[in-house]
Amino acid sequence: xxxxxxxxxxxxxxxxxxxxxxxxxxxxxxxxxxxxxxxxxxxxxxxxxxxxxxxxxxxxxxxxxxxxxxxxxxxxxxxxxxxxxxxxxxxxxxxxxxxxxxxxxxxxxxxxxxxxxxxxxxxxxxxxxxxxxxxxxxxxxxxxxxxxxxxxxxxxxxxxxxxxxxxxxxxxxxxxxxxxxxxxxxxxxxxxxxxxxxxxxxxxxxxxxxxxxxxxxxxxxxxxxxxxxxxxxxxxxxxxxxxxxxxxxxxxxxxxxxxxxxxxxxxxxxxxxxxxxxxxxxxxxxxxxxxxxxxxxxxxxxxxxxxxxxxxxxxxxxxxxxxxxxxxxxxxxxxx
Ligand code: EPU
Numbered sequence: 001x002x003x004x005x006x007x008x009x010x011x012x013x014x015x016x017x018x019x020x021x022x023x024x025x026x027x028x029x030x031x032x033x034x035x036x037x038x039x040x041x042x043x044x045x046x047x048x049x050x051x052x053x054x055x056x057x058x059x060x061x062x063x064x065x066x067x068x069x070x071x072x073x074x075x076x077x078x079x080x081x082x083x084x085x086x087x088x089x090x091x092x093x094x095x096x097x098x099x100x101x102x103x104x105x106x107x108x109x110x111x112x113x114x115x116x117x118x119x120x121x122x123x124x125x126x127x128x129x130x131x132x133x134x135x136x137x138x139x140x141x142x143x144x145x146x147x148x149x150x151x152x153x154x155x156x157x158x159x160x161x162x163x164x165x166x167x168x169x170x171x172x173x174x175x176x177x178x179x180x181x182x183x184x185x186x187x188x189x190x191x192x193x194x195x196x197x198x199x200x201x202x203x204x205x206x207x208x209x210x211x212x213x214x215x216x217x218x219x220x221x222x223x224x225x226x227x228x229x230x231x232x233x234x235x236x237x238x239x240x241x242x243x244x245x246x247x248x249x250x251x252x253x254x255x256x257x258x259x260x261x262x263x264x265x266x267x268x269x270x271x272x273x274x275x276x277x278x279x280x281x282x283x284x285x286x287x288x289x290x291x292x293x294x295x296x297x298x299x300x301x302x303x304x305x306x307x308x309x310x311x312x313x314x315x316x317x318x319x320x321x322x323x324x325x326x327x328x329x330x331x332x333x334x335x336x
Contacts, residue, residue, distance in 0.1 A: 001029045013025075043065055048336060050068055052117050054235065056334050084106055085139060086184060089178070090179055094121075098113050098114075101210075108132075123158070132191050145176075238272040238314075238317075288302045289312070314331060
């Protein structure tokens with residue numbers, strides 16, 4: 001089924017809680033519905049496909065068509081002794097899928113618990129947290145283009161990098177993800193090395209289980225990140241920048257306590273949150289746009305903020321980080 005609405009409020013479709021409208025909002029239930037929409041010429045430029053709007057900042061009304069997938073299938077394609085291959089529709093809420101995997105005893109998604117968003121967008125964005133990226137469990141991604149041609153991209157063809165995939169590249173702008181095939185392990189294989197996961201697990205007696213790890217991750221996230229239902233936000237606003245090792249060496253001499261992660265011999269990743277925090281932004285606000293007081297990488301809507309106010313705050317933050325550290329930071333959030 002296809003549902004279409006005119007002059008439609010996007011307030012409940014962006015986790016920043018920005019009150020803007022789309023000229024048209026179109027939601028579809030199946031790949032066939034989407035093909036019909038695309039090939040009948042009902043979707044003209046400008047159009048935008050959204051998930052749950054957890055990585056978007058609307059700067060104003062969207063004068064065009066906003067598309068949203070309601071493809072809700074979860075289908076077990078193949079099961080071996082060690083693994084399952086599961087096809088999941090682009091419109092499935094990501095965390096519902098994580099809960100489903102945990103219930104079924106499938107390993108791989110648990111560290112990505114409680115990340116807002118939907119499955120289609122997870123594969124575009126290569127969501128990541130606590131030492132895992134979604135690419136680690138993706139087998140392939142099914143897509144459709146504006147002419148209704150379907151194509152499946154193998155993991156390799158998706159060209160995944162940190163918060164990056166081929167689907168973010170400009171030449172792929174006419175390509176819509178319809179479902180994602182995940183390869184999940186049936187054998188316990190936990191990833192407990194990141195941050196305080198192992199320490200937090202001590203609260204649960206006995207061997208770790210999928211359910212306890214999910215709970216620990218949810219608890220850690222809830223302690224650091226604001227709930228979009230309570231306080232508008234889009235998770236990390238900026239990506240963590242990668243700098244040349246020579247620049248890192250200059251920085252670490254000046255700031256010996258600076259956290260960092262080696263990417264390879266040439267590049268080092270520096271947490272943007274740490275730099276923003278050192279610039280004194282944590283808990284500060286300009287108008288209704290603010291910086292979360294528990295995680296400096298998260299910008300918040302303190303109530304009624306306009307997209308442009310959040311963008312202006314982001315610009316100020318970017319400038320002060322550059323002035324202090326000579327490091328350029330770039331938004332993870334897409335401005336529309
Ligand atoms: N830090 C500060 N001040 C702060 C927050 C953090 O100094 O206000 C320091 C921490 O002490 C730590 C470092 O910065 O040394 C990194 O902080 P954290 O571990 O909280 O992670 P992050 O790099 O800020 C990334 C992801 C998050 C993901 C976490 C956990 C990006 C852009 N963000 O954040 O992803 O949940 O790691 O794995 O890579 C998202 O993308 O929306 C997101 C929330």
